[in-house]
Amino acid sequence: MFNKLDIEYDGxxxxxxxxxxxxxxxxxxxxxxxxxxxxxxxxxxxxxxxPLITQNIELxxxxxxxxxxxxxFRAYDTLLEIAVLLVVVLAILPTRDHHAPFFKRIEVSxxxxxxxxxxxxxxxxxxxxxxxxxxAGAHQPGGAFQAGALLAGxxxxxxxxxxxxxxxxxxxxxxxxxxxxVVFITIGTALIWFEGSLLTYPLAFSGLLILLIETCAxxxxxxxxxxxxxxxxxxxxISVTDHKHRTIK
Amino acid sequence: xxxxxxxxxAGLALFAIGFFGVVxxxxxxxxxxxxxxxxxxxxxxxxxLAKRNPxxxxxxxxxxxxxxxxxxxxxxxxxxxxxVRIHHMDQSSQEQSK
Numbered sequence: 635m636f637n638k639l640d641i642e643y644d645g646x647x648x649x650x651x652x653x654x655x656x657x658x659x660x661x662x663x664x665x666x667x668x669x670x671x672x673x674x675x676x677x678x679x680x681x682x683x684x685p686l687i688t689q690n691i692e693l694x695x696x697x698x699x700x701x702x703x704x705x706x707f708r709a710y711d712t713l714l715e716i717a718v719l720l721v722v723v724l725a726i727l728p729t730r731d732h733h734a735p736f737f738k739r740i741e742v743s744x745x746x747x748x749x750x751x752x753x754x755x756x757x758x759x760x761x762x763x764x765x766x767x768x769x770a771g772a773h774q775p776g777g778a779f780q781a782g783a784l785l786a787g788x789x790x791x792x793x794x795x796x797x798x799x800x801x802x803x804x805x806x807x808x809x810x811x812x813x814x815x816v817v818f819i820t821i822g823t824a825l826i827w828f829e830g831s832l833l834t835y836p837l838a839f840s841g842l843l844i845l846l847i848e849t850c851a852x853x854x855x856x857x858x859x860x861x862x863x864x865x866x867x868x869x870x871x872i873s874v875t876d877h878k879h880r881t882i883k
Numbered sequence: 884x885x886x887x888x889x890x891x892x893a894g895l896a897l898f899a900i901g902f903f904g905v906v907x908x909x910x911x912x913x914x915x916x917x918x919x920x921x922x923x924x925x926x927x928x929x930x931x932l933a934k935r936n937p938x939x940x941x942x943x944x945x946x947x948x949x950x951x952x953x954x955x956x957x958x959x960x961x962x963x964x965x966x967v968r969i970h971h972m973d974q975s976s977q978e979q980s981k
């Protein structure tokens with residue numbers, strides 16, 4: 635009986651949003667106090683790890699400190715980041731027909747002319763600019779992730795304009811998706827023989843190795859982001875076919 | 884009031900908005916969006932604290948944020964996919980029960 639009473643309770647409802655507001659104000663107040671303490675207590679003298687990085691920048695093979703941190707001093711983090719991206723893609727990509735071709739041109743039927751023209755003008759420019767960003771990453775802001783994000787944007791545009799269809803579960807796509815992780819791990823473990831520890835680049839080749847890893851990472855990141863985008867449309871289609879199967883049964 | 888303090892407080896404000904959204908919102912989509920707002924607040928906070936000294940920029944938080952953005956995108960995509968999948972499962976189970 636009490637159970638039933640519990641379920642059918644319709645007394646004054648507890649205002650959930652008011653409680654949450656109080657909770658968030660408390661949390662943020664605490665964070666605010668800590669932040670003010672941190673910022674004001676060191677009076678602007680704290681430079682973090684900046685001196686350490688600028689002292690050792692010659693050893694990294696690149697002159698942009700952020701790229702030096704990402705691909706040399708903390709290369710392990712970037713390796714794991716690429717692995718996380720790959721794991722997410724593996725979790726999302728539905729097991730579709732992997733015998734279909736990697737790249738298919740769709741015949742002109744119901745294409746949007748504006749998108750088509752836009753795609754024809756913008757895609758080549760984006761490809762060139764992504765190449766520039768990849769190259770510029772060694773000495774100024776830029777690098778694999780920015781270039782990969784740009785190229786993924788271009789592939790979203792191509793996807794929307796219905797000109798090309800990429801099968802992200804084909805063998806070629808799988809190879810390109812794991813390419814950066816394989817190259818990264820191969821270089822990292824091969825360096826144990828030559829340099830004595832994981833991901834310690836030899837001084838003479840560090841710039842070249844970083845460029846190689848970044849190029850492979852650009853390809854994999856592009857494919858990963860584009861496949862994440864296309865997975866939403868793909869999951870719609872799959873659920874429709876599932877539904878059909880269910881009605882047949 | 885230094886610029887680092889101003890921007891880190893703005894980051895905290897974004898974090899607060901996102902936190903409130905995560906707790907209050909009932910729809911999963913809103914929760915995911917609020918989580919993203921929270922994440923952006925944290926990124927802004929980190930970048931603001933990288934320039935506490937007006938002359939020196941600490942590149943380490945910048946690299947950290949760059950990594951974080953990619954992870955946040957991946958996590959959001961995973962969450963949205965799960966949301967779509969749960970939505971379809973709900974729909975089909977409702978049709979079966981009819």
